[in-house]
Amino acid sequence: MKGFSAHIGYLFQELPLEHRFAAARDAGFRMVEHPSLYALPATRVRQLLSDCGLGIVQSSFPAGDIARGEKGFAALPDEIERFRASVSVSLDYAVQAGIPALHCMAGVRPPGADPERMWDIYIANMRVAAEAAAERGVLVLIEPISSGSIADYFIEDPLEAVRAITEIGASNVRLLFDVFHATMIGSDPFAFIRDHAALIYHVHIADHPGRHEPGTGIIDFDRLYTTLEEVHYDGFVGCEYSPRGGTLEGLGWMKRAGASRHA
Template sequence: MPKFAANLTMLFNEAPFLDRFAAAARAGFDAVEFLFPYPYSPAELAERLEANKLQLVLHNLPAGNWEAGERGIACLPDRVGEFQEGVGRAIEYAKALKVPQLNCLVGIRPAGVDADKARSTIVENLRFAAAALKQEGIKLLVEPCNFYDIPGFALNRSKETLDVLDAVGSDNVFLQYDIYHMQRMEGELGATIKAILPRIAHIQLADNPGRNEPGTGEINYAFLFTLLDNLGYDGYIGCEYKPRTTTVEGLGWLETVAGRKAAA
């Protein structure tokens, strides 16, 4: 049976962020993920995790000025120093919160930087991050994102991203496979997952169109969950979707699509 982690950036967002941990536990989740821990101290977050018996399975490297529209800085040649400092900061949080893996959003390629220069910058930054994280026993993940939601994002497809990981040449860099993003960019979800699963360290989900709960769109999640079970995927699946109404009202998909009863 799939294991699900509540993405606290998007789920239970009716509540202030620090209250979402308890809401996730009440709904039956034993694991969470979110974009960024950095607005809070490690001690604050560790207290919420421990009090609610939750495991934090993933957060992201610092990604620049999110509020201003930045979606990562790994592709920006003039911000390599900032990227490297962010890796160190992420490691501090990951060690304090016992996080086994960190995701890198590579960012939007800026005007004036050609694709080859952006790619080589990504490769060098990922090589640095993979080595630094390996010393701490933490996996580095890289996530391709669709260019409809994030125009100009530097990595959009699974094969393109795996080619970059090959160029990095590390055994500590993996793919984060977001089913929603890959449905929008390339489809062939089942065949692709089956072909590249050994290189996938984490999966995320949302349905399409709308990026809402499983069962609200065109993706056959019952099929994909069975496939992942049959393939032996034992990682978590991050629930990174926008609830159509409230989070709790929408959790029926855990029973109807995934075959797991929610506690909410």
């Protein structure tokens, strides 16, 4: 692994979004990520990254109206046109901002929706997104999200994501593997990493339970880092956790992880 990425949707929330880039740099990170940067012009994001000497790992396609409970819409039967209209706009933004990969959220299952129909819609929509993204040199990411975090999220099990990547059949569709979500559903994250390392573009961490800093729960992070090294994982590990207090006060775990793993 190359080091740790600051997920500035979770970390440094005590600061305005534009100030979180410099805060991440000052805390020792050299990579950041965020689930939705669209409130900032793409050129502003690129400038902030340049000014702070930072790279960016990933962001996302629009997730919809969070206040109404929307968590993406790639699998939703009534949102096909809306999803496809968002593809070019999102990819243009990513290219202008210098974002190499976009997470595409599947959405929350509507009451009474047919799961098989949703699956077919999801695969078809993801193929459209993947083809358009390939033309722009952008990766499309799938992240399984546990129902304990988002009730009825369409892609929960990492093995469902593996199946989707296989069916989509595009080399630029990769996995965003979240160790916290996998642990939440009782999956073995270490075995999954060993079995599917070739599909993983990025890894997210938070301890379980609580979704706080590593070392506050039951996950064996030393074993995680060793497993990533054993499979020759060449990406970053994203810190997507909710600090128990201030962000800086909670970063001691990163020093304890060892200088060789510090970003």
